[in-house]
Amino acid sequence: MEKVLERADTAGKKANEKGSMENTDIKYDNESLDPVNWEEMKELGHKMVDDMIDYLKDLKNQPVWRAPGEEMKNSFKRPLPVEPGDPQEIYKEFLKYVLPYNKGNVHPRFWGWVEGNGTVLGMLADMLASGMNPNLGVADHGAIYVEMQVITWLKEMLGFEPSASGLIVSGGSAANLIGIAVGRNGIEDIKTAGSNSKSKTPVIYCSSETHMSVQKAVEVLGIGTDNMRIISVDNNFKINLDELREKIKEDKEKGFTPFCIVGNVGTVNTGAIDPIEELYKISREENLWLHLDAAFGAFTALHDEYKDKIKGMQLADSVAFDLHKWMYVNYEAGCVIVRDEARHKKSFEVPASYLVKMDRGLAGAPITYSNYGLQLSRGFRSLKVWMSLKEHGRDKYARMISKNISQARYLESLVKENQKLEVLAPVEMNIVAFRYTDKSKTDAELNEINKEILITLQTEGIASPTNTVIKGKFAIRVSVTNHRSTKEDFDTLVKETIRIGENLSLK
Ligand SMILES: *Cc1c(COP(=O)(O)O)cnc(C)c1O
Numbered sequence: 230m231e232k233v234l235e236r237a238d239t240a241g242k243k244a245n246e247k248g249s250m251e252n253t254d255i256k257y258d259n260e261s262l263d264p265v266n267w268e269e270m271k272e273l274g275h276k277m278v279d280d281m282i283d284y285l286k287d288l289k290n291q292p293v294w295r296a297p298g299e300e301m302k303n304s305f306k307r308p309l310p311v312e313p314g315d316p317q318e319i320y321k322e323f324l325k326y327v328l329p330y331n332k333g334n335v336h337p338r339f340w341g342w343v344e345g346n347g348t349v350l351g352m353l354a355d356m357l358a359s360g361m362n363p364n365l366g367v368a369d370h371g372a373i374y375v376e377m378q379v380i381t382w383l384k385e386m387l388g389f390e391p392s393a394s395g396l397i398v399s400g401g402s403a404a405n406l407i408g409i410a411v412g413r414n415g416i417e418d419i420k421t422a423g424s425n426s427k428s429k430t431p432v433i434y435c436s437s438e439t440h441m442s443v444q445k446a447v448e449v450l451g452i453g454t455d456n457m458r459i460i461s462v463d464n465n466f467k468i469n470l471d472e473l474r475e476k477i478k479e480d481k482e483k484g485f486t487p488f489c490i491v492g493n494v495g496t497v498n499t500g501a502i503d504p505i506e507e508l509y510k511i512s513r514e515e516n517l518w519l520h521l522d523a524a525f526g527a528f529t530a531l532h533d534e535y536k537d538k539i540k541g542m543q544l545a546d547s548v549a550f551d552l553h554k555w556m557y558v559n560y561e562a563g564c565v566i567v568r569d570e571a572r573h574k575k576s577f578e579v580p581a582s583y584l585v586k587m588d589r590g591l592a593g594a595p596i597t598y599s600n601y602g603l604q605l606s607r608g609f610r611s612l613k614v615w616m617s618l619k620e621h622g623r624d625k626y627a628r629m630i631s632k633n634i635s636q637a638r639y640l641e642s643l644v645k646e647n648q649k650l651e652v653l654a655p656v657e658m659n660i661v662a663f664r665y666t667d668k669s670k671t672d673a674e675l676n677e678i679n680k681e682i683l684i685t686l687q688t689e690g691i692a693s694p695t696n697t698v699i700k701g702k703f704a705i706r707v708s709v710t711n712h713r714s715t716k717e718d719f720d721t722l723v724k725e726t727i728r729i730g731e732n733l734s735l736k
Contacts, residue, residue: 278353288335293690293693295690339692342708365608368591384566386530387566396598397611398564400561405443406450407601408567409443409446409447411518431485433487434491435460436468439491467504477511492545500658519544523549524551528626577601643719650663650666650727662706
């Protein structure tokens, strides 16, 4: 090391002796994007950490959500900064215009869509990951060992074969795309021939309750929604197997190429779980790829009762699940697992002279993650997953999932007990779709009343459920993937829903 520096020094002196030439002058050589004052930046950093931890500690006493006002909106219509700004002032603006308008999914009474809260250590892990700022595309460095460890642990936690491959991705949408892409690339000449493949018209099957990200994947992959067979569901919102079998048969008779079934392990509307073992059986009989969207349902594998309901998940060819939902990991983090590692790699490996693996040195990594997904440059998402798993351990996650399922059942019981409320779909897992009801009102009137109740719950900062429509009825939809919720929060929701509903009914 010293010798190298010495040599560089001599070279520098020689260059100086020659006299610096005008055109080799380096402008701004002493300028970088590092802090102008390191000590001040350190102090600011400490303050940020203190503020954010205080913010997370005090959520219960804060409104779940605040509507962005005019002043706030106008603060994001300012001219492009041309000269450097003061970090202290920038942080003040963050405190004034960004933080108070947080979406609210950190809050104990947020039950919208399917969203996790994140954790305090997860937040700090993101800071560390960002500080290290490694790129996990290629190369031999600490971060990829963390990711390998995390994937091994997730496979063990959910019961997948150790030989399966995995990748940490941005979320369920990316994981669905990757899983379905690997399945489609099993059509022998499709990677080269594309739409001129000898196999005519690849067809994919899923239920009408399937998440829209699957349709997006179908469109992006060029399969086309005309070749996406939407199979109807039964009263419990599970895929109709007879119809599925029939459609596959029909498509084969027409000379099409059925290639994939997408099953749901927890639908987003109602939490329904498709009959996974049956889907697996059909996929083997018909020689189809079985991809499962287990975005939030996967972690019920940790639940004594539910692990049987999702039995067979581990047999699927590919499985997509989120870590930022029911693992409560800070955004973003999802994962895709593919049973056949070789097929996974074959789908995404593209040779490039600048990416050739070396025996030793920086390019001598044991795994090249860019061979398993779309991204080459990829951030260090796995650090927060690794730290979270170590901080809490499998059994605590199992308890949190169990708690959320019990809370959904508790809410269901409150709704069923109360004549002013009505459950609109069976509560299979952690999702409760219900509405305020009044015998003197029509369904159309109730739809309007419930819309207003939902919006009032949100705008008054009381709670944030979101909406869906179940068999034509507007539903207040509560999805519990929240480690901060307590029983009391659901009591508040029910009490407030009735209060607002009664006020509206009187009008
Ligand atoms: C959330 C969700 C997705 C999409 O996952 P993202 O992480 O939002 O990309 C897909 N399927 C289901 C069932 C989901 O709940």
